[in-house]
């Protein structure tokens with residue numbers, strides 16, 4: 570059995586964490602070993618990087634765009650090397666709450682760097698590892714923001730324009746790679762969002778099984 574790599578993406582507060590847990594439970598009930606992880610902060614090094622990215626260093630939240638892009642890429646490089654690739658090599662399912670599309674949407678879509686620069690950086694950092702499936706939970710950031718249960722961090726306080734541009738950047742990425750992405754309307758109920766994911770994962774697992782039989 571080969572590993573399966575799945576990512577969840579979307580602006581802050583769209584309910585990714587809830588759906589990640591639903592998918593974990595579903596896959597475990599179907600006999601798969603599942604690793605649930607996230608970016609930034611999926612490893613010990615990543616947790617230190619996450620702290621810098623979201624809360625700044627020594628009271629200063631001023632991180633230059635290129636430094637920010639490199640920190641997210643460093644987090645991802647460690648995450649792939651330490652957690653994701655080894656699990657996939659063991660034949661497990663890896664579900665990550667955010668992956669490289671977050672860098673493409675937030676660092677290139679919202680701030681001054683180009684999509685190509687960020688993509689090249691991330692592909693280098695991960696040695697070209699892309700998910701087999703990416704669920705984009707899409708909703709208006711003005712609505713999703715109201716759902717956040719905690720105080721805003723540095724990224725979340727970047728403003729409504731930034732959040733709207735980021736949402737659009739995610740939608741553009743999904744349109745460019747329709748085989749990898751599934752866009753799900755996250756303004757629906759938790760049950761409706763899950764039903765859409767469940768229907769898709771069934772198809773995905775079915776096509777995996779038929780590949781193995783072939």
Ligand code: TYD
Pocket residue numbers: 581582607608609623641667668669671672673675676722724725
């Ligand atoms: P997340 O862990 O989803 O936030 P929270 O735990 O507060 O729900 O992500 C933290 C922030 O980092 C989020 O605003 C998105 C941002 N981010 C990027 O800008 N680029 C990236 O590559 C990643 C992975 C996240």
